Amino acid sequence: MKPSKFHYHAPATIGDAVGLLGAHADEAKVLAGGQSLVPMMSLRLATFGHLVDLNKVDGLAGIERSNGHVRIGALTRQATAEHDTTVASDVPMMAKALPHIGHFQIRNRGTVGGSIAHADPASELPAVALALDATLEAAGPGGERQIAAADFFEGTWQTALAEDEILTAVRFPVWGAASGFAVEEVARRHGDFAICGAVCGVELDGDAIVRAAIGLFGVGPTPVRSTLAEQALIAGGAGSDLADIARQAADPLDPSDDIHASGAYRKQIAAVVVRRALTKAIEEARS
Amino acid sequence: MTTTVGRYIGQSVKRREDPRLLTGHGRYVDDVQDAGTLHVAFVRSNVARGRITELDVSEARALPGVEAVYTADDLNPMIQQYWASMMGPRIEMGGESVYPPVSVLAPGDVRYVGDPIALVIATSRYIAEDAADLVVVDVEPQRPVLGLREPITNTDLVHPETDSNVSQTMPLPEIPEIEALFANAPHVVTRTFAGARATNVPMEPRGLTVHYDRYRNEMLIRAATQSVHEIKAFAARLTGVPESNVRAVADDVGGGFGQKMMVMREEAAVIMAAFKLGSSPVKWIEDRRENLMASNQARSEEGDLTFAVDAEGHIMAVKCNFFEEVGAYPPSAGATAMLAIGVFTGPYKIPIIIPGCTAVYTNTVGKSAYRGPWALETIFREQMMDHVAREIGMDPIEFRRINIIQPDDLPFKTATEMTLENITPSETLEQVVEMLDVDSFRAEQARAKAEGRLLGLGIGGYVEPSAIAFGVLNSDPAVMTMDVSGKVQVRLGTGSHGHSIETTIAQVVATHLGCDIDDVAVIQGDTATSPMGPGTGGSRTAVIAGGAAQTASIEMREKLVRIAAQLLEASPDDLEVNGGVVSVKGTPQAAIPFAQLAMTAHMAPDMLPEGMGPGLEVIARYRPPTEFTWSNATHGCVVEVDRETGMVDIKRYIVSEDCGQMINPMVVEGQIAGGVAQGIGGVLFEDMAYDSDGNPLATTFLDYLLPSAPEMPDFEYGHVESMSNTLGGYKGMGEGGAIASPPAVANAINDALAQIGVPALTRFPFGPSQIIDAINAG
Known part of the structure; x- marks a missing residue:
C-alpha cells in the first residue's frame, strides 16, 4: 500500500x-x-x-454570511464547519449532517469542498448541497463560474467540474425562521458510508409548508432530490401522511446490492429515513 | 516462614507495558531499521483458480533498486521440511498431521485470490511495489471450488496433488439404537447454523525481517509472532540451517488472536528468500489489504444439529455434523471441528452425542486459528438451546437450568470422555440472571412491545478447554536469575502480543518471591535469552507460564531464606520475606535485604550455607496436572432491534466468568471486553465474503467492518472465583469472551424478533439487511 x-x-x-x-x-x-x-x-x-x-492557497477556507447566503470556502475543514455558529444557525441541515462523516479525526482533516467535489454517492454533503439548492463556485482557466447543485453531480465520483477546474466555495441559501431540518441515516457503524440516508428540511407558515427539501444518499450513483415528494408535501402541508410522502420519495429509486445491504433493503429503508427525517424536521420547525 | 501472598496477585496493578505502548513508543518489527535492509512486496493472484500461462519478471528485475525477483522455481525446490511444531511432522514423514501441499509461491497454478506468485526484493517498499506492478502474469481462469459442502463431491480440485477436496472427515455414524431414540423422543429439533467468515485483524499485521549471513551460517529473524521458538524451529526445518544457528526475536507485537501462532506461507517465503539471498536483512511488512485478503480466515463453518429432548426438557441426545472450509493453504490442517466435537456438550449434561465433521479445501485464503478456534461448538450449541427452548415452549433460561452441570455433578465425565472439574456453570448462569434482573426485563420488554419497540434478551454459556497441555504445548519454562543488586529477571518462553504478561507474571513473581514488583523484570520474545516454550496462545500463559514463574520464585525465595538464615544465625522457619527483605519474625531489626543476600551468593560463596553452590539461578518448568484447565462463563445480552431498519442496539452486556484465582482483575476484564467485541463483530458486522468467482469482497476497512468503540455497550462483569487444580489456581480465559458472545447476541436478537412472529435467524451475519429480510418474510 x-x-x-x-x-x-x-x-x-x-x-x-x-x-x-x-x-x-x-x-x-x-x-x-x-x-x-x-x-x-x-x-x-x-x-x-x-x-x-490546495492547502497553501490563501482564501480558500472560511465561513461568511452575506445576502441571504452562507458561503463556505472549499478548504474549510469539516470539523470547523461542524462547530461553526453561523452554520449551526443558518444552515442547520449542514451542521446536522457533518457529525455523520467518518470520525472526528477524519473531519479534522477532511474539507467541505473536498467531500462535495469527490461526489461519493453515499456521502452526506453532496445530498445536503443538492437538497438545499446550493450554488457551487468553481475557478478555471476562464475565471470563475457558478454551478447549481442540481447540475453538479453527474455520477459516482463524477461532477460537472472540468479537468482544470477547482471547486472554491459552496453557497447555501438561508431559510426562514420557521424552518426545521433533520438528517437520518442508516450505516452499519457510526461513521461508515451510509447504506441509505435522508436530509430533509421544511419551512412552515402555520400548518402550511412553504418550502421543502428532501434529499437521499446511498441509493444510486448520485445523491437524489425527491422533487415530487417535496411538491406533495407542500400540497398537503404539515399534516400530510408522512409515510405516504416518504413512499413517494422512495418509489422511483433503484439502488443496487453490495456487501452491506441489498438494493431492496436500501429502497425499503429510504422510505423509513425520509419519514423519520420529515417528522423531526416538522417538529423542529414548529418549536 | 511466611510471605504475603496476595499482595500483588488479585490486585488490578496498572499495566507496566502501557506507558510505552500508549504513547507510541513500542518497538514493533517495522520499528527496527537495520542498516542495508531490503524490502519485500508480493505479486499476488487476482484470480481464484487458474493456470499461470505467462510469468515474466524481466522488466521488474531491471528496475533500478530491485535486488531480486523470485518465483516458485527459485524458492519451492529449496524447501527442506515444512511442518508446524504444534501439529507435528507430515504424514509422508511418518507423522499424523494433514497439511496442504508444500509451496511458498504459486507452483504453476493459482489457488486463491491473494496467492503469492512472485516475491520482489528492493531497496525500498515503494520500489518493490513498483516492480511488482511490472511483473507480467497471465492466468487462464478455471472455475473455482467454493462453499462448505459442494466441494466434497466436486471433481475440480483445489490441489491437483490430492484426489479429493476433502482434507479431513469423520462421517456422521448411523446407529440403529440412536435412530430409534430420536424417532421416539418427545421432542426432536433440527437446525442448521452458519458462521460468517472472519479474519483476525490484529492492529499490527504480520511482518518479519530475516537476515541470513551465509558466511556464519546464521539466521536472525525479527518477527511479529506469538511464538519466537516456533518461527525459529520452522525456519531451521525450512532451510536446513541448524536450529542452534537461528535466533528469533519479537519485541512488541500488536495483536495476533491466533494469526501469529503458526508460520504462514508468506513468512516462509521471506525466510526462503533471505536464505537464498544470503546477505542483507530482508523485511516484509504485511499491509492491511494483504492482511485482510491473504492472512487467514476462520468461522466459515456450518453445523447441522438435532436435539432429542424428553417431556421435562432434559436433553436426551444430540447429533451434530459440522462442515468447514479450510481454504487453499491453511498453515496446518486448518480444521477445528474435531476439537469442537470434543467440547460440544459444554456446560450441559448431554448423555449421548453423535458427531460428524468434514473439512474441505476451497479456492479461498487458508483457515487458521482465531480466538477460540473451536468456538463453533458454543456458537451453534447456545443458539440451538434457544431454538429448542422456543420450540418446546420453555423459557431458554429454564431449559438451561434443567440441563446445566450442577456442583454435585462434578467431576463430570462428558459424553466425549472429557472430565470436567473445578467449574461453576450454574453459578455463573445464576449470577447473570440476577445481574440482568430477568423478571424486570421481561416486564420492560412487554411495555416496550406495546410502544412498538422490540427488546430481546439472550444468554450464552460455555466451558473453555484452556491451557491445552499436550504435544509441544505440554509445559512452559521460567528461568529466574537474581543479579548482584538483588533485582530479579524471569525469562519466559511466552510471546506477549498485547497481553499483560510483563505485569501479571511480575505480580506472580513479586508475590511468591516476596519483593517489590519494580524489582522484577519479565523477559520474553527472544530465543537467545528465553528457554523453549510454545509461545502465547490458547489461553495458556497465566496458567502454565504462571505456574512456572511461581515454581521458580518459590525456589529462589527458599535459597535466599537459607542464605539469610546462615547470616542471621536463625532457623529458616523463623524467617519471613517481605518487600525484598528477609527478617526474623517479630524482630524486624534482624533483617537482610535481597541485595546483600545476592552479593553474598555472587561474591562471597564461602559465607553460604554448607553445600550451597554460588550464584542465584533457578530453572523451572511447569506442566499442569491435566491436559485441559477448564474455565467457564455465562454471557447475557439485551438488545433493541429497530423493526423498520433492522439495526441492532446493544443495551446491556453482562459477563459472569470463572477463571479461578484472578492475577489482575483489570486484565481479566480487558481480555473479556476485547473478546466480546470480536464476538459482537462476528454477529453484527464482520463478513469476509467471497463472490461466486472467488473474489474476496472485504479487502479494506471500508468493507470489512470491525466493531469500533461507538458500537460497543458498557460491559458489566461478574466474577466467580473457584480454584483450578493448577499451581496458582488459575484458569485460562483469553478466548472465552469471543466464544460465548456470538450466541448471546444472536439469541437476544431472535428473542426480540420472536415477539412479532419472525422465524429465528440462523446464519451470520445478522446485519440490518438480513434482519429486514427475515421480518419481511415472517
Whole structure:
C-alpha cells in the first residue's frame, strides 16, 4: 500500500493551481483533505503523476454570511464547519449532517469542498448541497463560474467540474425562521458510508409548508432530490401522511446490492429515513 | 516462614507495558531499521483458480533498486521440511498431521485470490511495489471450488496433488439404537447454523525481517509472532540451517488472536528468500489489504444439529455434523471441528452425542486459528438451546437450568470422555440472571412491545478447554536469575502480543518471591535469552507460564531464606520475606535485604550455607496436572432491534466468568471486553465474503467492518472465583469472551424478533439487511 511516484505541487494562488491542472491535464489531481484520495493512491486504485495541494492557497477556507447566503470556502475543514455558529444557525441541515462523516479525526482533516467535489454517492454533503439548492463556485482557466447543485453531480465520483477546474466555495441559501431540518441515516457503524440516508428540511407558515427539501444518499450513483415528494408535501402541508410522502420519495429509486445491504433493503429503508427525517424536521420547525 | 501472598496477585496493578505502548513508543518489527535492509512486496493472484500461462519478471528485475525477483522455481525446490511444531511432522514423514501441499509461491497454478506468485526484493517498499506492478502474469481462469459442502463431491480440485477436496472427515455414524431414540423422543429439533467468515485483524499485521549471513551460517529473524521458538524451529526445518544457528526475536507485537501462532506461507517465503539471498536483512511488512485478503480466515463453518429432548426438557441426545472450509493453504490442517466435537456438550449434561465433521479445501485464503478456534461448538450449541427452548415452549433460561452441570455433578465425565472439574456453570448462569434482573426485563420488554419497540434478551454459556497441555504445548519454562543488586529477571518462553504478561507474571513473581514488583523484570520474545516454550496462545500463559514463574520464585525465595538464615544465625522457619527483605519474625531489626543476600551468593560463596553452590539461578518448568484447565462463563445480552431498519442496539452486556484465582482483575476484564467485541463483530458486522468467482469482497476497512468503540455497550462483569487444580489456581480465559458472545447476541436478537412472529435467524451475519429480510418474510 505505497503509492506510485508522483510530483507534489503546493501553489500559493488559485490561479497557479488552475495553471498546474491545465499543464498536467489528466495526470493531475487536486489534494484537499486527502481523506479519500490518499487511501485510493496508496491502494494504487488511483494513480496520478501530479498532486496539486490546495492547502497553501490563501482564501480558500472560511465561513461568511452575506445576502441571504452562507458561503463556505472549499478548504474549510469539516470539523470547523461542524462547530461553526453561523452554520449551526443558518444552515442547520449542514451542521446536522457533518457529525455523520467518518470520525472526528477524519473531519479534522477532511474539507467541505473536498467531500462535495469527490461526489461519493453515499456521502452526506453532496445530498445536503443538492437538497438545499446550493450554488457551487468553481475557478478555471476562464475565471470563475457558478454551478447549481442540481447540475453538479453527474455520477459516482463524477461532477460537472472540468479537468482544470477547482471547486472554491459552496453557497447555501438561508431559510426562514420557521424552518426545521433533520438528517437520518442508516450505516452499519457510526461513521461508515451510509447504506441509505435522508436530509430533509421544511419551512412552515402555520400548518402550511412553504418550502421543502428532501434529499437521499446511498441509493444510486448520485445523491437524489425527491422533487415530487417535496411538491406533495407542500400540497398537503404539515399534516400530510408522512409515510405516504416518504413512499413517494422512495418509489422511483433503484439502488443496487453490495456487501452491506441489498438494493431492496436500501429502497425499503429510504422510505423509513425520509419519514423519520420529515417528522423531526416538522417538529423542529414548529418549536 | 511466611510471605504475603496476595499482595500483588488479585490486585488490578496498572499495566507496566502501557506507558510505552500508549504513547507510541513500542518497538514493533517495522520499528527496527537495520542498516542495508531490503524490502519485500508480493505479486499476488487476482484470480481464484487458474493456470499461470505467462510469468515474466524481466522488466521488474531491471528496475533500478530491485535486488531480486523470485518465483516458485527459485524458492519451492529449496524447501527442506515444512511442518508446524504444534501439529507435528507430515504424514509422508511418518507423522499424523494433514497439511496442504508444500509451496511458498504459486507452483504453476493459482489457488486463491491473494496467492503469492512472485516475491520482489528492493531497496525500498515503494520500489518493490513498483516492480511488482511490472511483473507480467497471465492466468487462464478455471472455475473455482467454493462453499462448505459442494466441494466434497466436486471433481475440480483445489490441489491437483490430492484426489479429493476433502482434507479431513469423520462421517456422521448411523446407529440403529440412536435412530430409534430420536424417532421416539418427545421432542426432536433440527437446525442448521452458519458462521460468517472472519479474519483476525490484529492492529499490527504480520511482518518479519530475516537476515541470513551465509558466511556464519546464521539466521536472525525479527518477527511479529506469538511464538519466537516456533518461527525459529520452522525456519531451521525450512532451510536446513541448524536450529542452534537461528535466533528469533519479537519485541512488541500488536495483536495476533491466533494469526501469529503458526508460520504462514508468506513468512516462509521471506525466510526462503533471505536464505537464498544470503546477505542483507530482508523485511516484509504485511499491509492491511494483504492482511485482510491473504492472512487467514476462520468461522466459515456450518453445523447441522438435532436435539432429542424428553417431556421435562432434559436433553436426551444430540447429533451434530459440522462442515468447514479450510481454504487453499491453511498453515496446518486448518480444521477445528474435531476439537469442537470434543467440547460440544459444554456446560450441559448431554448423555449421548453423535458427531460428524468434514473439512474441505476451497479456492479461498487458508483457515487458521482465531480466538477460540473451536468456538463453533458454543456458537451453534447456545443458539440451538434457544431454538429448542422456543420450540418446546420453555423459557431458554429454564431449559438451561434443567440441563446445566450442577456442583454435585462434578467431576463430570462428558459424553466425549472429557472430565470436567473445578467449574461453576450454574453459578455463573445464576449470577447473570440476577445481574440482568430477568423478571424486570421481561416486564420492560412487554411495555416496550406495546410502544412498538422490540427488546430481546439472550444468554450464552460455555466451558473453555484452556491451557491445552499436550504435544509441544505440554509445559512452559521460567528461568529466574537474581543479579548482584538483588533485582530479579524471569525469562519466559511466552510471546506477549498485547497481553499483560510483563505485569501479571511480575505480580506472580513479586508475590511468591516476596519483593517489590519494580524489582522484577519479565523477559520474553527472544530465543537467545528465553528457554523453549510454545509461545502465547490458547489461553495458556497465566496458567502454565504462571505456574512456572511461581515454581521458580518459590525456589529462589527458599535459597535466599537459607542464605539469610546462615547470616542471621536463625532457623529458616523463623524467617519471613517481605518487600525484598528477609527478617526474623517479630524482630524486624534482624533483617537482610535481597541485595546483600545476592552479593553474598555472587561474591562471597564461602559465607553460604554448607553445600550451597554460588550464584542465584533457578530453572523451572511447569506442566499442569491435566491436559485441559477448564474455565467457564455465562454471557447475557439485551438488545433493541429497530423493526423498520433492522439495526441492532446493544443495551446491556453482562459477563459472569470463572477463571479461578484472578492475577489482575483489570486484565481479566480487558481480555473479556476485547473478546466480546470480536464476538459482537462476528454477529453484527464482520463478513469476509467471497463472490461466486472467488473474489474476496472485504479487502479494506471500508468493507470489512470491525466493531469500533461507538458500537460497543458498557460491559458489566461478574466474577466467580473457584480454584483450578493448577499451581496458582488459575484458569485460562483469553478466548472465552469471543466464544460465548456470538450466541448471546444472536439469541437476544431472535428473542426480540420472536415477539412479532419472525422465524429465528440462523446464519451470520445478522446485519440490518438480513434482519429486514427475515421480518419481511415472517
